[in-house]
Every structure is written in structure tokens, then in C-alpha cells.
Amino acid sequence: MPSLFPDITHQHNACIESAKTRAFKLAEDAGKKFGANQVRVLEALLQDHRAASAYEIVERMAESGKRLQPVQVYRALDTLMELGLVHRVQSINAYVACTTEDACHNPQLLFCSSCKRVAELANNTISALISKTAKQSQFKLEYGLVELVGLCPDCTDA
Numbered sequence: 001m002p003s004l005f006p007d008i009t010h011q012h013n014a015c016i017e018s019a020k021t022r023a024f025k026l027a028e029d030a031g032k033k034f035g036a037n038q039v040r041v042l043e044a045l046l047q048d049h050r051a052a053s054a055y056e057i058v059e060r061m062a063e064s065g066k067r068l069q070p071v072q073v074y075r076a077l078d079t080l081m082e083l084g085l086v087h088r089v090q091s092i093n094a095y096v097a098c099t100t101e102d103a104c105h106n107p108q109l110l111f112c113s114s115c116k117r118v119a120e121l122a123n124n125t126i127s128a129l130i131s132k133t134a135k136q137s138q139f140k141l142e143y144g145l146v147e148l149v150g151l152c153p154d155c156t157d158a
Helices: 013-030 036-045 054-063 070-082 124-136 153-157
Strands: 086-089 094-097 108-112 118-121 146-150
Touching: 013 036, 036 054, 036 070, 036 086, 036 094, 054 070, 054 094, 070 086, 070 094, 086 108
Parallel strands: 108 146
Antiparallel strands: 086 094, 108 118
């Protein structure tokens, strides 16, 4: 099975364009406004497949000359999460762009503790099992996120 982590040397332009196209479609389908701030924040998160805190996003954007205030970044992140385009990595209080084609609401994230890259494992069997178990426990699941911490293939080989 090929790695879920993109090769370190791959070009992100294709990722960014694909995600933006998907984002505009999801926003339109949901009747949501997808403004310039949401686009900029999504682009900042797609730069290198690493999770970033809101303040790191502010810094990334300032480096590219598109400075936003933290409150603007948080608002954009809220919209992006609502659309399923961004996931919050709870353990490190950071955010990562969703890399699956379908908006998933119960993602499984593979987090490299060395290089901080994140890959998404969109396994519907795992999501269904989590949902089923929650329902059987009479627990109303609002959002499920599984974080798996380890080393990506590049860090394992290093």
C-alpha cells in the first residue's frame, strides 16, 4: 500500500488548486459564502501538509504579504471546519487541511511526531464503527476525530 504521506519533494500547487476547487463547490452546495479570508487560510494550511496553529497561520500569511488578524483567521477556520475542509488536531491545538475528496466528519489523522506532517486516513469502516458504537452507547456524536501519533515514512527512514 502506498504511503498516505505525500513525497516531501512533491509540488503543492496541484493540492492547493484541487482543494480550492472542492472548497468552492462545497461552500456553494451548502449555501455558504466562501470569501477571500477562507481561501487565504486554506492556502496557508495547504502549503506543506503540516498542522499549524492559528498564530502560525497568521505568520505564514504575513510572510506572503497577506496579513490577517488572529480573529479573522479563527473565523475563517470555523467556516472551513463547518464545511469539512479543515480538521482540528486536538492534541497540539492546530489545524490541518482535509485531504480527502469527500467531506468527512469522522477523520483519522496520522501525525508524525518528528516532522509534524499530517496524513489523513479516510477509512469509512473505522468511521462507521465509531458512529455505531456511539449510537449503541446512546451517545450523540457531534464530531469524531482519531489521532494516531508516530513517524512518517521519511522520518522512519532517517
